[in-house]
Amino acid sequence: MARKPIIAGNWKMNKTAKEAKEFAEAVKNNIPSNSKVDSVVGSPALFLQELVESANGTELKISAQNCYFENAGAFTGETSPAALNDLGVDYVIIGHSERREYFHETDEDINKKAKAIFANNMTPIFCCGETLETYEAGKTAEWIESQITNGLVGLSNEQVASMVIAYEPIWAIGTGKSADANIADDICGVVRKTVEKLYGKEVSESVRIQYGGSVKPENIAEYMAKENVDGALVGGASLQPDSFLALLEAVK
Numbered sequence: 616m617a618r619k620p621i622i623a624g625n626w627k628m629n630k631t632a633k634e635a636k637e638f639a640e641a642v643k644n645n646i647p648s649n650s651k652v653d654s655v656v657g658s659p660a661l662f663l664q665e666l667v668e669s670a671n672g673t674e675l676k677i678s679a680q681n682c683y684f685e686n687a688g689a690f691t692g693e694t695s696p697a698a699l700n701d702l703g704v705d706y707v708i709i710g711h712s713e714r715r716e717y718f719h720e721t722d723e724d725i726n727k728k729a730k731a732i733f734a735n736n737m738t739p740i741f742c743c744g745e746t747l748e749t750y751e752a753g754k755t756a757e758w759i760e761s762q763i764t765n766g767l768v769g770l771s772n773e774q775v776a777s778m779v780i781a782y783e784p785i786w787a788i789g790t791g792k793s794a795d796a797n798i799a800d801d802i803c804g805v806v807r808k809t810v811e812k813l814y815g816k817e818v819s820e821s822v823r824i825q826y827g828g829s830v831k832p833e834n835i836a837e838y839m840a841k842e843n844v845d846g847a848l849v850g851g852a853s854l855q856p857d858s859f860l861a862l863l864e865a866v867k
C-alpha cells in the first residue's frame with residue numbers, strides 16, 4: 616500500500632493571531648489539489664479556532680502542538696484534547712524534543728497523550744529523536760527504539776497504523792545542519808523496523824514517518840526520495856506562505 620506523503624509545519628511559539636490568519640488566507644486555496652500530499656499546519660493553541668474556521672472546506676489541515684491527557688478538570692494552563700477535537704483540529708504534535716527538554720515531558724506522559732488524542736478522534740504526530748551526544752556515541756538506534764517502544768505502548772494496531780511518527784534529530788533542529796538524507800532514511804527505517812517488531816508488518820507498512828530538522832524547499836526532495844521517509848515536519852521554513860507552499864510543491 617502506498618503511503619500518502621504528509622508535510623506538516625510546526626510554527627512553534629511564533630506568530631500573532633493576525634499573522635496566523637493572513638497565512639491561512641494566503642495558503643488555503645493554493646494547496647496542490649491533486650491530493651498527492653496531506654498538508655498540515657501546527658499552530659499555537661491561541662490561533663487554532665481561527666485557523667480551523669479559515670481552512671474549513673479546503674485541503675489545509677490544522678494541528679495543535681501539544682495537549683494534556685485528561686479531557687477536563689483542575690489542570691491550570693493545560694489544553695483539553697476533547698476541546699481541540701470539538702474545535703475541528705485534526706492532528707496534535709506530541710513529544711517534540713523541545714517539550715521533552717524544556718517542559719520535562721516523559722515517554723509515559725507522551726504515551727498518555729497519544730491515547731487521549733485517539734480517544735478524541737484526532738491523529739498524533741509523535742516525535743522522537745536523539746541528542747548530538749547520543750548520535751556521536753553511535754546509540755541513535757537504541758535510543759529511538761526505546762522512545763517508540765515506551766511512547767506507543769498499549770496502542771492498538773489500527774491506531775499505530777494510522778498515526779504519524781516524526782524522526783527529528785535534535786542536533787538538526789533549527790541549526791541549519793540537516794541530517795544527510797541517507798541518515799534520515801536509515802533512522803526512519805529504524806522507526807519502521809521497531810514498529811514492525813512491536814505491531815507487525817502490516818502496521819509498519821502503513822504508519823507514516825516524517826523527517827524533521829532544517830528541512831526547506833531546497834532540500835525536501837532529497838528526503839522525500841527516500842524509501843522510509845513519508846514526509847517532513849518543518850519549523851522555520853513553514854512560517855511563510857511562499858515557503859510552505861514550495862515545500863508542498865516539491866513533493867512529487
Ligand SMILES: O=C(CO)COP(=O)(O)O
Nearest residue numbers: 625788789828829850851
Ligand atoms: O523542530 C522542528 C519541527 O518540529 C524542525 O525545526 P526546523 O525546521 O526549524 O529545523
